[in-house]
Amino acid sequence: MSDIRFTKDHEWVLVDGDTATIGISDYAQEQLGDVVFVELPDIGKTLEQGDEAAVVESVKAASEVYAPVSGEVIEVNEELEAAPGRVNEDAMGEGWFVKLKLTDEDELDDLMDEAAYAKYIKELD
Amino acid sequence: MGESSAAATPEDLKITPLHGLHLELGARMVPFAGYDMPVQYPKGVLGEHVHTREAAGLFDVSHMGQARLKGPDHETVAAALEALAPGNFKGLGAGRQVYSLLLTDKGTIVDDFMVARPAAPEEEGSLLLVVNAACKEKDYAYIAARLPENVTLEPLEDLALLALQGPRAGDVLARHARQAAEMIFMDARRGTFDGIACHLTRAGYTGEDGFEISVAADKAEAVARALLAHEEVEPIGLGARDSLRLEAGLCLYGHDIDETTTPIEAALNWAIPKRRREEGGFPGAETILDQLKNGAPSKRVGILPDGKAPAREGTEIFSTSGEKLGVVTSGGFGPSVGGPIAMGYVQTGASDVSTEVVLMVRGKERPAHVAPLPFVAQRYYRGKK
Structure with missing residues (x-):
């Protein structure tokens, strides 16, 4: 199963098997503006759904990235430490933050699919 | 987010x-x-x-x-x-x-x-x-x-x-x-x-x-x-x-200066010219002139984080031995500097340029040091040379 889901706080999660890749949406990177620093969690850290998974900083402010689902951190995108601007360039791809080993697939049901998220951000503007 | x-x-x-x-x-x-x-x-x-x-x-x-x-x-x-x-x-x-x-x-x-x-x-x-x-x-x-x-x-x-x-x-x-x-x-x-x-x-x-x-x-x-x-x-x-x-290196009112800071603590001594230092006659002159002569307990300084993590307003500043020195009052990313920069108040004893300090950023210790202000040279036009 490979499927992308979004949170109301503008994180995305892409599930492939039991691996959940997490990032922020294109809408979120645009709202943030130029990303200048990303703080990533330690590998092995266990996150509950809604926990702070990472921090993303623009020139203006620091914002938390929350875990859309629960799981153990198995990989972080170390490229972002040297090239945080990748979040702006490719938020939905190369600009991913964290990979988790998914613990509860049912949590995905709480999240929006691509169509629902598109409708959600349209209502925000 | x-x-x-x-x-x-x-x-x-x-x-x-x-x-x-x-x-x-x-x-x-x-x-x-x-x-x-x-x-x-x-x-x-x-x-x-x-x-x-x-x-x-x-x-x-x-x-x-x-x-x-x-x-x-x-x-x-x-x-x-x-x-x-x-x-x-x-x-x-x-x-x-x-x-x-x-x-x-x-x-x-x-x-x-x-x-x-x-x-x-x-x-x-x-x-x-x-x-x-x-x-x-x-x-x-x-x-x-x-x-x-x-x-x-x-x-x-x-x-x-x-x-x-x-x-x-x-x-x-x-x-x-x-x-x-x-x-x-x-x-x-x-x-x-x-x-x-x-x-x-x-x-x-x-x-x-x-x-x-x-x-x-x-x-x-x-x-x-x-x-x-x-x-x-x-x-x-x-x-x-x-x-x-x-x-x-310029102050933002309500952040770097306010009704709890004096001009001397804020390192704005230059805003008090010689005649006023001699004559006084402004509000709080006694305190300010005493601080000019004997120093103030704390001082606004530039803070340069050694790493890449910005230290925002409110970040606490510690000595390398763990003593609290003060707090960041403005901090972020300096696009022309190409890295994080901050200003804040520290105890005057720790205000010398190059003093090593520790910033607590989201529970993590981040090394930094006191740096001269401004971070980018001012380029005011003072007439043809």
Whole structure:
């Protein structure tokens, strides 16, 4: 199963098997503006759904990235430490933050699919 | 993702005469000091910051308070203001401007503000003030309550204020206002911009050469559009205004200075000239003069994080042995520096440049050191060399 889901706080999660890749949406990177620093969690850290998974900083402010689902951190995108601007360039791809080993697939049901998220951000503007 | 921002209903917010233009230019608007203001335009904070340092940026600072202090002659008006602030207003030349501080009786800072003595003889007996937007009402009440009977404070509500900042600012402005070419840093002149009456000062808050243009509210848009028509000029929002002034080591009222800090703690000693140090006669003079002589318990310094993590306002500063030294009052990313920069207060014993400190950023210890201010050299125009 490979499927992308979004949170109301503008994180995305892409599930492939039991691996959940997490990032922020294109809408979120645009709202943030130029990303200048990303703080990533330690590998092995266990996150509950809604926990702070990472921090993303623009020139203006620091914002938390929350875990859309629960799981153990198995990989972080170390490229972002040297090239945080990748979040702006490719938020939905190369600009991913964290990979988790998914613990509860049912949590995905709480999240929006691509169509629902598109409708959600349209209502925000 | 979560970002905390102050909530305010748009209906409560005031607007400047350039509000419509900001929207037309695609600005993202945020509440600031009671006004709906542009935080950035489509170019983005980073691009706007760099553009200002390389060419020229146009800022709407119409939210700031402009007022006229008026009396029978310069001596009387200057004396009235010298009772409230430690500047040398009596010695301020016609056509010159100075940065100063309104002080409480404890010697702490009510506001920082600009004072210009108009050049024209017909304006003799006036001083033109520019105060912070968030402090307008407080400042005006404070000043009015302490003036002698023959000096009045007149808020100039029907004026807009634009700032044109950057190395190309002088060149661009001179195409519309020939007076600009004859001015040096901190000069103040009445002039015309394409025939529109204005008051120009060669000053700003970015560390760059530049001007502030005070003009009738209903003429502000024409001035802004004429400036934006030049390829050197881009509109710049509050986001880049903040990163530019931080790199320039300049204080933001309500953050780096407020009614809990004295000018000496804030390292603004230069704002108290020799005569005022000798004569005193400003609010809190006893405390301030004592601190000048014997030092203050804490001091505002530059802080340079050794790594890449920005340290934001409120970040606690510790010594390498774990003793709390103070707190960051402004911090972020300096686009021209290419890394994180901050200012904050530390115990005076730890205020020497290069002192190693530790910043607690989200529970993590981040090494940093005390650094000289400004982070980016100021490039004010002081005349041909």
